[in-house]
């Protein structure tokens with residue numbers, strides 16, 4: 001059963017920026033963050049966080065829909081990569097990285 005998710009402001013500690021579950025953006029390092037708990041089938045829960053931009057816009061459902069559309073589009077692009085990636089060996093990777101590091105030291 002889908003239940004409503006009640007969010008409320010709480011002190012954030014301003015330590016880090018985190019994902020906004022409404023728009024997919026990031027919260028700012030502010031003193032207050034808005035969070036709630038979403039119940040998931042099987043008794044699991046997850047924290048739902050809302051950024052200041054979304055709180056000010058009050059346009060939650062439109063932003064949630066756009067965010068979900070973007071996630072679905074990204075998922076389709078990710079699935080399209082399955083079985084199609086050509087990737088350098090670890091040795092090739094490390095050689096280029098070492099060359100890059102050697103070239104970046106300019107004293």
Ligand SMILES: [Zn+2]
Pocket residue numbers: 020021022023024025050051052053054
């Ligand atoms: Zn947001």
